[in-house]
Each structure stands twice: as structure tokens, then as C-alpha cells.
Amino acid sequence: MPSVLVSEVGPRDGLQSIAAVMPTHAKRRWIAALARAGLREIEVASFVPPRLMPQMADAAEVVQDALALPDLHVAVLAPNLQGARAALQAGAHKITLPVSVSEAHSLANVRKSHAQMIETVREVVALRDEDWPEARIEAGLSTAFGCTLAGAISDAQTLALAQTMADCGVDEVGLSDTTGYANPAQVRRLFSALQRELGERAGGAHFHNTRGQGLANVVAALEAGVRTFDASQGGLGGCPHAPGATGNIVTEDLVFLLEAMGLDTGIDVAALLEARAILRAALPDEPLYGHLPDAGLPKDFVYAREAA
């Protein structure tokens, strides 16, 4: 059993942040290739109005396709009750609700105050409890480490909102460095506190590589005990409402980091690069990031699962 979960968010966070719209058939091929590479959880879509985000107009179809893949945990993002209902109806296993610690970012991103967003979370949890008790709900705390609009965010702000989310009944609370502000000292401190205060409801880390600190923050999060990391193939991604916030950490480089450290991800790098080739072909004009795809695995490289 792999010891770390790499949760691929490229099909959601990546694709929603670029202008191009990937055709449904290309999404299907890419997601299937990612699953073949050993990714056990993929955030495949965002349930938002198509007029706001045409890249995600096929969300329900993409979820249904993904559900046909063996042993895949199908995750989605939904910013509101309507989106969450549609996601649950489509059969998503997990819904992440984006809850901004910065109220300015919340207003820009989901057009809701803190009070309104907390109410939304309560409604989504109630809906889940009523009709889809198997589905998991995560509150993903955006701007948990700082905000391009509001500036510094204190640990106390983030931890208070995390507790509120737990009180609302979500299954897990993850912390997102939406804006690339996080540093390893802060990451270690904040995730340690999150685990102390929320126990099993403490969720994973969602880092962006805006200032090149993404994998450095992963090292700190690992030390704090985090075992779930969002990443995006080729570093696709960002946030349209957080200026300068470029892509997620790169799945390829993250997998190498973890495996080299002896942490089993269950992922095969060669198959991951085949998925990257599909992404490359589907979006020929989009910049893709990452160092491992150019450099390759080291000579004599041993996967954690082989070393164990």
C-alpha cells in the first residue's frame, strides 16, 4: 500500500486556469493515462456554470468517464450548493469546497463573504448527509499562507477557519498556498497545528510553485506528517483571481522527490511521462513545467516499493 497520496489536480486546477478548452475526448484519454500511471485520486472537474468557465462545461461527463476507471478516487471542486449537487448526482467520490481564509479572496473567487461561504458548506454537508452519505467533503482553505489581495494571513486566522469547517461537518480540511506565499517554516508550523487541533480531519497540502518554493514546502509538510499532496502534471494551473499565482507543483518532480526519499507513491514515472505526452499533444501551445521530464530518472534509481 503506497504511503503517500499524490492527488492529481491538473484536469481541474490546471485546465480551469488556461484559456484553451480541452475537448472531452482528450480529457478522457489524459485522465485514463494518469490513472494507468498509478495516480489513485484525480480531481477531474469543477462544477461551475459553463458561462463562467467553459473549460468545465463537460464536468458531469468527465466524472462519469472517470468512474469507469478501476480503483480511481474521483474528486471534483464545487464552489456552491448547485455545483455540489450536480457533482454528487454525477457520482463524484469527493468534493472539495474552496473556502478562502482571506475574505477579499473569497469575494473575488466565489463572490461570497465568510458568513455566506460557511453557510454554503453547511448546506453541502447537509445535502451529502441526506442523500449521498458515501461521498467525502473537503474544505480546501485557499490563501491559507497569505493572499495577494489581503497580504499576510496569520496562523490564527487559518486555524480558526479550519476549526469552523470541522464544526460544519466536513471530512477533511486541507491547506492551499493559492498564491505561492508559503515558506517551509510556516508550513511545518501550520500543518503541525492543524493536525493537533483537527486530528483525523486534518487534510492535505495544495502548493503552488509561484516562487519556486513548492517542493521545499513539501519537505516541511512531510515532516509535519502530511501524507496527501495535490500536484498538477506539467505544473498546469494557477488562480485567475490571485494575480501572479502560477501553476501547481509539478506532479513529475513531486513523484521523484517522494520516491527518492523512500516514500512509495504507487506511481510509475515512465507511464506518467506517457500521460504528459498526451497532455502535450492535446494542448500544443500551453507551457508545461517540470525538471524531471527533461533530466530523466537518475542512473541506478530505485523506487521506494522496490527498495522496501
Next chain:
Amino acid sequence: MPSVLVSEVGPRDGLQSIAAVMPTHAKRRWIAALARAGLREIEVASFVPPRLMPQMADAAEVVQDALALPDLHVAVLAPNLQGARAALQAGAHKITLPVSVSEAHSLANVRKSHAQMIETVREVVALRDEDWPEARIEAGLSTAFGCTLAGAISDAQTLALAQTMADCGVDEVGLSDTTGYANPAQVRRLFSALQRELGERAGGAHFHNTRGQGLANVVAALEAGVRTFDASQGGLGGCPHAPGATGNIVTEDLVFLLEAMGLDTGIDVAALLEARAILRAALPDEPLYGHLPDAGLPKDFVYAREAA
């Protein structure tokens, strides 16, 4: 007093790894700008035969220029006794001798077996002791974490050579991830052992970002107590004898990492970006790396020296 030393190696490791030859007057301006930004140690040149490395033909002149800058520790690389003598004559404060843990890399890089290179180190130390007792000598252990030619390198190999170097009388022994093979678990383990075994002679970390792991490895090295880090502005650099080994970790991103973690570097980011503009103008066709230069400092960013 800054708590971490960022040792800029771009004028040596960077410039020696690219085809273009930077004119002496441009080196002078760039190095002066780096010093103005607060870099207290700069590796300004490599003392190698100009026919092998025309980029470094002006090494003595560059050292003399750098010696005129206030409070700058002027470091150089020298692969052999002749180079070390020329560097000492020029007035360098510190000489790094590249000593490969992989004998295959040693033969490729300096055309010497281990036994021959150890003899060279002894001769350089004797020369220093005799005529330039103030100069510092570092053995920089190349391929300390793995080698593109020899594959895996064991901790025992690296630590044995480190001890040999200390026995030869060098002042410090640094570890270099020449090939971008290092991972944070290995870095933490190896630097901890180095400090245990060598005490005050344990030197700094020289990481390349070949597989995107550079700053992740810095976090691990910091935990092991390392307080000196080589980096190259814009990530210029590499090793012509280690295929696929691209540039050093990026000074700009490293400084942000350290300062954000509360570790004073003494460096000013705005001035560092002015130095980058000089580098950019001098080498208009060379790729420069780094995320911070694009993203800028976060809103409300506070330097460690201001927070303290």
C-alpha cells in the same frame, strides 16, 4: 550579522558552463552589483588553462577587481596545483578544489584518479601553509550524492573521502550534488554525518536543480545545520562532464526561501534583481531561471533582519 551565507557561484560555475564568453568589463559590473546586493562571498573565477576554458582566461584580473570591493570574500575554483598557485598569487581569499567522490567523474572532470587528486590537495595545502597562510582551502566533494557515470554513491564513500580531505588539512569539506541526484532524506543524513565526523571542517552545500529538487534539499540541509549554500544568479551553471546536469539552484529563489523562513541573508532582493538585469544585458541569449524574479516578493513581505 547574517545567519546564513549565500555564496554566489554564477561568475564561476555559471559562466564556465555556457558557450558565450562574458567580457571582463561585464564580469566586473555584474560582480560589483552582486556585492552591492549584499552577497558576502562570490566565487568569481576558475583558474584553468585558457585553452580549455576561454571563459575563464581573465581569472586573475577578475580576482583583482573583486578584491577592491568592500567586505567581499573572494572565492575561486582551482583544479590543480598550478591553478591554485595562480589563484593565491592573484590574492583569492578562498580556493575550492573539486574532488569527485566518483572516480569516473574525477577522471572526466580533472583527468585524475583519486590517488592523484588527493596528492594534489596535499600539495595545495602545503603551498598555502608555506606562503599564503591566510587563504582558506575547501575541498568541494563533487558527485557526493550520485553520479551520472558511476550511478549510486554510498554515504560511506562520500564520508570516507571527506575524512581524507580533512586529514589532508583543508579548512572545510563541502558536498556537491553535481548531477541533481540528491534527495532531502539523503541530504539530511549525509550532512548530519559530515558534521558529526568533521566538526568545524564540515562545509556547505552546493546543489544543482537538475530535477527541480534544489530548494527541497536546502530545507533538509538547514535542518542538518548547514549554514552555507552555493547558488547561481538566474540558475546559470551545470557541469560539462555530467550530462543532463543543468544549473545551480537559483540565488533569487534561495534568498526568498531563507528570508521567508526567518533566516537573515543580508541580501536585498531589489538590488539582486538589478544585478540580474546586468547579467541579462551581458548575456542576452542565455536562458535565466528562477520564479521570484517573475512573481516578485509577496505583499507585506518582511525580511528576517526587519522581523528580528
